Structures are given as structure tokens and as C-alpha cells.
Amino acid sequence: ISIHQVQTIPDYWKWLERQFLPNFYASQYFNSTTIVNWHDRNCISDLDTRRVGVARIRQMRIKEDSCELRGVMKNFINHCRSDYGWISDDTSDYFTRWVTPVGINTSLLEDATTPWVYQNSVQLKNAPYVANIATYKGGGYVALTKRQLCRTRKVVETLKKQDWLDLRTRAVFLEFTVYNPNSNLFGSAVLVAEFTALGRAFTRTEFKVFRLLSYIGAWGVVVVLFEVVYACFTLFFFIQCIKKVKKNKMKYFKDFWSLLEFVLLTFAVTVIAMYAFKHILTNLAFDALFDRESDGFVNFQSVALYDETYGYMMSFVVFLATIQFLKLLQFNQKMNMLGDTIRVATKDLKVFSISFLLYFFTFTATAYLLFGPAMATYNSLIGAAESMFAFALGSFDFESMADTQRILGPIFFFLFIGVVYIGLMSIFLTIIGEAFTRVKEDVTLRTNEYEIVDFMWKRFKALLGLN
Missing domain, CATH: 1.10.287 (Helix Hairpins)
Incomplete structure (x- = not known):
């Protein structure tokens, strides 16, 4: 069963146990011998791509009686559960099997990080996500996998037996990051299963591929050289542009090509600043990954989103620079x-x-x-x-x-x-x-x-x- 064939909660558990876990954790070589080397155990089933940290399973739920019963139907129906909404979503803390704490027991859950305790988007360092049915907050009820397959299976089996996913579940996010050393590319994946009020599941998969390590091998020196040349030329022409603006003031912006030059150089300088901040985010992500006191999960989704935005800015700079070349075509008769x-x-x-x-x-x-x-x-x-x-x-x-x-x-x-x-x-x-x-x-x-x-x-x- 593939994730796109998941239609119910039992289907999701079946896919997670039989399809995802055996492929996310490498257990055998291609000749069917058991993997002993721990370096190879850190790979996925293709024995080439490596896991970066652990995976995170994040659940979004709704409150009980999240919609209102009207008229005579109150006599026949004793509950009403709506689809997901930012007002109807559940942010309460629970004990195992979604048991509501009473009285003094609530203090026991204040600092807990179990799958039954809600964590907001600030704690998870996560942004809202736009899926097929709804837009979900960055928080949720979180369960983390382990670095070994056997321990991860125990976590999944425990959650399944304790009905971690039930009638009030509206979305399940499976988030993880992998790295391929041969191509020097990271891949951040978000696999979403959305459940309607009728219990039907709709799935969505999103993969972002990005490069964080630019200076690898001898080619890294060439990359640094071109980056320095780009920065020097950009800053030089930007300073010249500022001088023209001071000299001509608003008359400078009346000419189309002058306005285009100003916008191009502004975006080019912005790209330099974004590139520097990208390296800062990369260092912070790797520091969190190597922190022995962390839970093992690092949210590379924000880094991937930033890298995607950086790519858009770079493409816009290339687009404007290409338009500037059209100025040379005015000397061609055709x-x-x-x-x-x-x-x-x-x-x-x-x-x-x-x-x-x-x-x-x-x-x-x-x-x-x-x-x-x-x-x-x-x-x-x-x-x-x-x-x-x-x-x-x-x-x-x-x-x-x-x-x-x-x-x-x-x-x-x-x-x-x-x-x-x-x-x-x-x-x-x-x-x-x-x-x-x-x-x-x-x-x-x-x-x-x-x-x-x-x-x-x-x-x-x-x-x-x-x-």
C-alpha cells in the first residue's frame, strides 16, 4: 500500500509499519545480508541516501463537540465533530489514551513532551502549512521516531494500541530530512494525511531539494572566487547608482532603463544579504543536529523554505539582468x-x-x-x-x-x-x-x-x- 492509497486511520498505520519504516531504515544489503556497520544503518533502503536526525509524526486534532447541533436533532445525536479550523483545533494537554487531567493533575503536564501534550509552533519552530483541505497551525501533538528500527517499531506499536489517532484526528504530518553525499543535496519531506469529519483520508506529499554545503572539494574555491567577484561588482555598481540618484534626484527614475538598473541592483544587494543569512541558518541547524541534549529532530523545513525564497530572488535578479541586455538590441534594425x-x-x-x-x-x-x-x-x-x-x-x-x-x-x-x-x-x-x-x-x-x-x-x- 502506498501513501496515496491510504483512506482510513487503519490504512495509515498499515502504510507506516509496512511501507515507510522498512524503507526509511536500511536493514539489509543488496545481497540480503544483515547490516552490521552503524554507518550503513544510518541510510535509508537505497544504501546511498542518509537520514538527517529522526522523523517527526505531528498530529492536528479538533475539540469534542466542535460544531453545534440545531433543532430537534439534539434529541437524536449526542456529539458533533467538524472539519479542522483554527478555532476548533484542540490545544489541550492529556494523559495517555486522551484522558483529560482533572484538578491538580494538570500541573503534571506543564513541562511534559509526550505525544499527548500539545506543543505550539514556537516550541516546534514550525510555520503554518497549507494542505489540500485546510491550512494547519505549526503546532500539534508530536511523536518522534528513534534512530534504530526496532525501537521505532515499538513507538509506533504503542501509539497504535493506545489509539493516538482517533475520530478527532484531522491531519497527520510525517516530516523528515535526508542527505545524499554523492550529489551533495538535502531533501526535506512532508507527507500529510488529512482526515475529514466523515473519516476519509486525503494525502499530500511535498519534497524540497536544496544545497546547504557549497564549498566542497576543489570546486569550492572556484565558487568562493565567483561569489567574491559578484559581490564586488554588485557593490561597486550599487554605489555608482546611489551617486546618480543623489545627483539627478527624482529625474533619475523617469527613465525606464535607469529605474530598471536601480531595481536590479537593489535586488542584487538583497541576494547577498540573504546568502549570508542562509549560512547563519545552516550553522544553527547543524549545531542543533549535533547537540547531544536535543531530541534528534531538526526542522529543515524552514531552511528549505528560506532556500526556495532565496532561489526566487536569484531568478528575479537573472530575469532583470536579462531584460537589461535588451537595451543593446536597440542598435539592431530588426x-x-x-x-x-x-x-x-x-x-x-x-x-x-x-x-x-x-x-x-x-x-x-x-x-x-x-x-x-x-x-x-x-x-x-x-x-x-x-x-x-x-x-x-x-x-x-x-x-x-x-x-x-x-x-x-x-x-x-x-x-x-x-x-x-x-x-x-x-x-x-x-x-x-x-x-x-x-x-x-x-x-x-x-x-x-x-x-x-x-x-x-x-x-x-x-x-x-x-x-
């Missing part, structure tokens, strides 16, 4: 005509963009209402907008649409093709074609900067005697 075409068509494109957005969001709202209840890609407005944008680019699932809505599905599909693909795209191409014709015929609308390049190229060839 590319310069393209820029002039966009400039001439700007007024018509503004009006067209308003019409396009109105039609696009109309189709998005319709798709959300038609396919949202049955198709995961349309179960939210944002997801529906992403799916419709992919549809506009040619990526769609006609069979699922037709299965969900046998009559309205095909009608919606062909209507979108007719309106967006044929109608709006034809209008867009007509606007661009008309503007290009005007630029091509009217010489006054074209700039002559490319003639400077032709003149310089001719003089260069004459200097080399190539004419």
Missing part, C-alpha cells in the same frame, strides 16, 4: 522595429488587455463553478486561474472536463477555444500586424540608432583592410 511596433500599438493593446482580462476571469469563474467540486486543479479560484492560463497555452484535460460535466464540459471547452484562441488572439495579431505595417511604411517612426553600429562596423573593417 529588433528596433519590433520595439517601435509595440510603442505604436500601446494604446490599442491597453484596451485589448481590459477585454482579455474580462473574458479570462469570466471563464475562470465559470470553470471554478463547473469543475471545482470534482477536479483538484479547479478547486480554488487561484487554481482555476492557473489552469485556465495553462489552457490558453495549450495544456488542458478535455476528458476530465467531459467526465465531470457531460454536457456543459464540452460546451465550455469549445466556447473557450472559439472566444480566446480564435477571437481574442485574432484581434491581438491584427493590432500587432497593423502597427508593424505603420512602422515599416513610415520611416519617421523608426529610430536611427542602429546606423551608428553600421558606421562603426564599416570603420572597423576598413581599419583591418577587410573592405
Whole structure:
């Protein structure tokens, strides 16, 4: 059974015991001999990837009678349990088997860290998590695995016998981190099983791959060299940019290329600061990992999330730097005509963009209402907008649409093709074609900067005697 086949709590225990644990702990070599070396026991079943600390099982629960019974139904139903919510979630402390402490017994649980005591997001150093059904807090009831398979099995068996997962369980998070030394990559995994009020489970898996150790081997020296060069050039041009801003004041930001340069350098300096802070977070994570007094679990999810954000910032810097290269294309006649075409068509494109957005969001709202209840890609407005944008680019699932809505599905599909693909795209191409014709015929609308390049190229060839 795989995690995506889990539908009930018994299924989850079965998957955890029979599928996850045997693969998370290496017990045999490929020739079926028992592993004796403790270095190899620290690997997962592929004998290549190593576990980083232990795994954490975190449960989110709801309070008893989290919803209200109304009318005559109070006479027939003695309890009501809702789906997960930030108000209905349970944050109380319990004894084993979810026994509620009474009176003076509550003081016994104040500093306890058992799986029956709630720990908030600050204690767990964890951020809220957005899953398929709900958004969950960073806290929860936590059970940690052990470094040996036999001891971990005892922990799981004990939790199972004591009904740690029951009717009030709404989500179970299995979090762990692995490291592959061959590729020098870390992998942080979150396996989520969400349980509705009816007891049905919906699973979600998320894996983040990131690199924390940049200076490995001889290549590390080259990496340091390029980082120093990048930092020096960035700081130099940033200082020059600040001087231009002081000299020209607000006039500096009226030019598009000057504004682009300022934004690019600001993001480049931000990336340098984020890179330094990334190393600080890495050192803190490894210090906690090697701390003998810790429980063995280190939350690399926050480090992975920060590394992902850092990657987004780096990609934005590369994007802006690539746009800056377009400035050089103004000396090319063909590319310069393209820029002039966009400039001439700007007024018509503004009006067209308003019409396009109105039609696009109309189709998005319709798709959300038609396919949202049955198709995961349309179960939210944002997801529906992403799916419709992919549809506009040619990526769609006609069979699922037709299965969900046998009559309205095909009608919606062909209507979108007719309106967006044929109608709006034809209008867009007509606007661009008309503007290009005007630029091509009217010489006054074209700039002559490319003639400077032709003149310089001719003089260069004459200097080399190539004419």
C-alpha cells in the first residue's frame, strides 16, 4: 500500500509499519545480508541516501463537540465533530489514551513532551502549512521516531494500541530530512494525511531539494572566487547608482532603463544579504543536529523554505539582468522595429488587455463553478486561474472536463477555444500586424540608432583592410 492509497486511520498505520519504516531504515544489503556497520544503518533502503536526525509524526486534532447541533436533532445525536479550523483545533494537554487531567493533575503536564501534550509552533519552530483541505497551525501533538528500527517499531506499536489517532484526528504530518553525499543535496519531506469529519483520508506529499554545503572539494574555491567577484561588482555598481540618484534626484527614475538598473541592483544587494543569512541558518541547524541534549529532530523545513525564497530572488535578479541586455538590441534594425511596433500599438493593446482580462476571469469563474467540486486543479479560484492560463497555452484535460460535466464540459471547452484562441488572439495579431505595417511604411517612426553600429562596423573593417 502506498501513501496515496491510504483512506482510513487503519490504512495509515498499515502504510507506516509496512511501507515507510522498512524503507526509511536500511536493514539489509543488496545481497540480503544483515547490516552490521552503524554507518550503513544510518541510510535509508537505497544504501546511498542518509537520514538527517529522526522523523517527526505531528498530529492536528479538533475539540469534542466542535460544531453545534440545531433543532430537534439534539434529541437524536449526542456529539458533533467538524472539519479542522483554527478555532476548533484542540490545544489541550492529556494523559495517555486522551484522558483529560482533572484538578491538580494538570500541573503534571506543564513541562511534559509526550505525544499527548500539545506543543505550539514556537516550541516546534514550525510555520503554518497549507494542505489540500485546510491550512494547519505549526503546532500539534508530536511523536518522534528513534534512530534504530526496532525501537521505532515499538513507538509506533504503542501509539497504535493506545489509539493516538482517533475520530478527532484531522491531519497527520510525517516530516523528515535526508542527505545524499554523492550529489551533495538535502531533501526535506512532508507527507500529510488529512482526515475529514466523515473519516476519509486525503494525502499530500511535498519534497524540497536544496544545497546547504557549497564549498566542497576543489570546486569550492572556484565558487568562493565567483561569489567574491559578484559581490564586488554588485557593490561597486550599487554605489555608482546611489551617486546618480543623489545627483539627478527624482529625474533619475523617469527613465525606464535607469529605474530598471536601480531595481536590479537593489535586488542584487538583497541576494547577498540573504546568502549570508542562509549560512547563519545552516550553522544553527547543524549545531542543533549535533547537540547531544536535543531530541534528534531538526526542522529543515524552514531552511528549505528560506532556500526556495532565496532561489526566487536569484531568478528575479537573472530575469532583470536579462531584460537589461535588451537595451543593446536597440542598435539592431530588426529588433528596433519590433520595439517601435509595440510603442505604436500601446494604446490599442491597453484596451485589448481590459477585454482579455474580462473574458479570462469570466471563464475562470465559470470553470471554478463547473469543475471545482470534482477536479483538484479547479478547486480554488487561484487554481482555476492557473489552469485556465495553462489552457490558453495549450495544456488542458478535455476528458476530465467531459467526465465531470457531460454536457456543459464540452460546451465550455469549445466556447473557450472559439472566444480566446480564435477571437481574442485574432484581434491581438491584427493590432500587432497593423502597427508593424505603420512602422515599416513610415520611416519617421523608426529610430536611427542602429546606423551608428553600421558606421562603426564599416570603420572597423576598413581599419583591418577587410573592405
